[in-house]
Amino acid sequence: MKRMARIAVLLSLVEELKKNGSWCGETHIQKTTYFLQRMLEDDLGLDFILYKHGPYSFDLSEELGRLRADNLVKVVPQNPYGPRMLPGRAWADLKETFPKTINRYAKKVSFLGHWLGNKGVAELEKLATALYVTKELNIEGGQRAEKIHELKPHVSLEEARAALNELDMQMDSVRELVAAV
Amino acid sequence: MGCSLKLFGGQRSLGEMSRSHGGTILRIIKQMTTKRFHEIRDPVAVFVKLDTAEREVLNSAPVQRLRHIHQLALTYLVYPGATHRRFEHSLGVMHLASRVFDVITDEENRHDGCRDIFPAVDELRYWRRVLRMAALCHDIGHLPFSHAAEELLPDKKTHEDLTYALIKSPEMERLWNTLTPPLNTNHIAKLALGQKELPMETFSNWEAILSEIITGNAFGVDRIDYLLRDSLHAGVAYGKFDHYRLIDTLRILPSGENNLSEPTLGVEAGGLHSAEALILARHFMFTQLYCHPVRRIYDIHLKEFLLATLPGGKYSADIRSHLQITDAEITTEIRKAAADENHPGHLPAVRISNRQHYRLLYERNPEDIKANLQSVQMVFEAACVEFGEENVRRDHYSKNAGIIDFPVLTPMNGIVSSWVLSEIIPTIPSIVVDSVFVSPLIKAKAALWLAKNKTDIIQRVEKEEEQ
Numbered sequence: 001m002k003r004m005a006r007i008a009v010l011l012s013l014v015e016e017l018k019k020n021g022s023w024c025g026e027t028h029i030q031k032t033t034y035f036l037q038r039m040l041e042d043d044l045g046l047d048f049i050l051y052k053h054g055p056y057s058f059d060l061s062e063e064l065g066r067l068r069a070d071n072l073v074k075v076v077p078q079n080p081y082g083p084r085m086l087p088g089r090a091w092a093d094l095k096e097t098f099p100k101t102i103n104r105y106a107k108k109v110s111f112l113g114h115w116l117g118n119k120g121v122a123e124l125e126k127l128a129t130a131l132y133v134t135k136e137l138n139i140e141g142g143q144r145a146e147k148i149h150e151l152k153p154h155v156s157l158e159e160a161r162a163a164l165n166e167l168d169m170q171m172d173s174v175r176e177l178v179a180a181v
Numbered sequence: 182m183g184c185s186l187k188l189f190g191g192q193r194s195l196g197e198m199s200r201s202h203g204g205t206i207l208r209i210i211k212q213m214t215t216k217r218f219h220e221i222r223d224p225v226a227v228f229v230k231l232d233t234a235e236r237e238v239l240n241s242a243p244v245q246r247l248r249h250i251h252q253l254a255l256t257y258l259v260y261p262g263a264t265h266r267r268f269e270h271s272l273g274v275m276h277l278a279s280r281v282f283d284v285i286t287d288e289e290n291r292h293d294g295c296r297d298i299f300p301a302v303d304e305l306r307y308w309r310r311v312l313r314m315a316a317l318c319h320d321i322g323h324l325p326f327s328h329a330a331e332e333l334l335p336d337k338k339t340h341e342d343l344t345y346a347l348i349k350s351p352e353m354e355r356l357w358n359t360l361t362p363p364l365n366t367n368h369i370a371k372l373a374l375g376q377k378e379l380p381m382e383t384f385s386n387w388e389a390i391l392s393e394i395i396t397g398n399a400f401g402v403d404r405i406d407y408l409l410r411d412s413l414h415a416g417v418a419y420g421k422f423d424h425y426r427l428i429d430t431l432r433i434l435p436s437g438e439n440n441l442s443e444p445t446l447g448v449e450a451g452g453l454h455s456a457e458a459l460i461l462a463r464h465f466m467f468t469q470l471y472c473h474p475v476r477r478i479y480d481i482h483l484k485e486f487l488l489a490t491l492p493g494g495k496y497s498a499d500i501r502s503h504l505q506i507t508d509a510e511i512t513t514e515i516r517k518a519a520a521d522e523n524h525p526g527h528l529p530a531v532r533i534s535n536r537q538h539y540r541l542l543y544e545r546n547p548e549d550i551k552a553n554l555q556s557v558q559m560v561f562e563a564a565c566v567e568f569g570e571e572n573v574r575r576d577h578y579s580k581n582a583g584i585i586d587f588p589v590l591t592p593m594n595g596i597v598s599s600w601v602l603s604e605i606i607p608t609i610p611s612i613v614v615d616s617v618f619v620s621p622l623i624k625a626k627a628a629l630w631l632a633k634n635k636t637d638i639i640q641r642v643e644k645e646e647e648q
Contacts, residue, residue: 004554004555026584026586049376049377049380050376050380051376051377052376052389052436052443052445053436053443058377058583061583061584062579062580062582062583064582064583064584065579065581065582065583065584065611065612065613066579066582066611066613068582068584068610068611069579069582069610069611069612069613070550070554070613071550071551072554075584075600075607076607077598077600077601077607078598078600078601079597079601080595080596080597080598080601081598081601082586082598082599082600082601083584083586083598083600083607090550090551090554093554094554150383151383152443153386154443
């Protein structure tokens with residue numbers, strides 16, 4: 001995917017998150033983008049590593065800074081949490097330039113917005129780490145919860161299991177969506 | 182020899198004592214008179230102190246090689262004073278890392294929400310030493326002229342990969358084992374490189390914090406030292422800030438929404454102004470010095486020279502070869518190539534040696550970005566068509582565009598984002614550089630061409646791809 005098309009998808013996701021009540025901090029955008037790339041299997045070309053609060057892409061962080069410089073993202077303080085990232089004034093033009101691309105991803109973006117838009121950073125961290133353990137470390141079954149707890153000791157085994165249950169349920173529900181694009 | 186000591190009330194020469202008591206007493210005296218701590222004068226830190234065991238690491242071939250690696254590549258061709266090397270920077274990073282460690286581990290500075298991450302008191306000495314050695318070695322993998330031609334390593338390797346290999350090399354491993362207590366090589370590698378460069382390693386919260394002390398985006402001492410040092414040597418005052426105050430107010434704090442359990446480096450409210458000054462210094466240093474267009478084009482010419490000159494256009498990733506090559510060898514080759522028309526790197530060598538570098542034609546600007554987000558790309562493509570690719574170069578840099586945020590401990594013991602408390606931080610723009618350069622031979626012609634055609638060029642819009 002070319003950079004500008006990728007940005008169009010990314011910003012449509014940010015817009016959807018905002019619509020669903022997210023305060024759109026960088027962590028929210030990082031985790032939902034990770035879900036888009038790995039759970040919904042869209043190759044956005046971003047490298048994610050396991051970092052503070054779960055999977056994190058330094059490429060994406062740099063990209064968000066560039067988007068800010070290009071007025072595609074505006075960053076405003078959100079008391080008391082920190083910078084909130086919202087589509088900027090140049091977003092409307094970009095949207096007009098890439099209608100087909102945005103439309104192609106609309107269902108996936110809408111699914112993620114509905115599912116993750118109202119979740120806080122702590123919940124997103126658990127779910128995204130659960131996906132990371134499943135997809136990147138290829139761990140199966142009950143061992144996944146132990147691995148999450150090992151990687152993130154502040155997440156209890158019980159919380160890890162709950163996150164995995166939710167993830168597995170959602171993975172089943174998106175099979176059709178993944179096959180569709 | 183005139184060496185004498187006042188021992189047990191009497192003054193006798195070393196020679197006399199050794200004659201009367203044999204080798205044993207001489208050994209004892211030698212131990213008593215040998216300095217265990219050493220000071221190195223430094224223009225930024227004033228004195229960098231290290232003990233004898235640490236000095237062995239300083240004397241190792243990988244660290245000594247840094248005496249021959251310019252901190253700022255060919256920047257001295259623009260700012261003549263910027264001839265300092267990675268060696269003194271590494272000493273400075275070690276010095277600052279120790280200061281930060283002492284502040285954040287001080288019992289009085291520990292935040293209740295993070296108390297459980299600190300190791301036991303007797304382990305702190307070990308970790309302080311690991312941190313110092315990691316700081317001293319964090320740059321040993323740097324290629325000649327630092328970042329300028331890093332892409333020329335094979336298989337997408339980076340200088341951090343070489344740092345990792347060197348820290349784990351038998352020569353360095355032997356040194357880690359001679360320290361008291363012996364240091365775990367993996368701990369040093371983790372702290373020197375951080376989570377970003379070692380994604381397959383699992384970091385404990387404590388290891389993550391210690392690596393953040395060196396490599397952190399907001400308060401990493403690597404950054405603190407290079408801003409202060411580069412500013413001093415280049416004669417660019419923008420890089421200065423009150424790092425004494427900043428370091429004294431650094432704290433390990435819970436981070437993010439709901440005070441998440443993974444801690445991070447933040448500041449006490451009293452240090453917010455010095456933190457702002459650091460971020461401003463960083464902004465100005467990037468815009469005025471690191472991204473100076475002439476400095477950037479010299480990097481491009483250097484890369485072209487190395488592509489033409491190195492076997493297969495690549496550096497070796499073998500650490501033995503790495504230790505053999507420094508700026509000195511490359512500089513000699515550039516001078517040779519500039520004088521020899523048959524040298525494969527002749528043209529870029531002439532551009533560097535004879536100051537025939539490409540000239541800035543166009544750079545990213547808010548007005549044109551408003552008209553077309555791809556304006557630089559459009560100008561670059563049009564210039565290539567008009568003047569030929571060999572006469573046009575593009576430089577893009579956005580590595581440090583990311584947003585910096587950190588927790589601030591308020592007087593009421595609450596934790597608030599720096600973006601909420603600071604009036605300055607949210608106003609500091611992201612650092613993005615995007616420029617087009619042309620050969621000096623066509624500069625005047627190209628400037629006229631651009632003035633005439635710019636409006637048309639930047640109105641060209643990228644078409645949406647059909648799936």
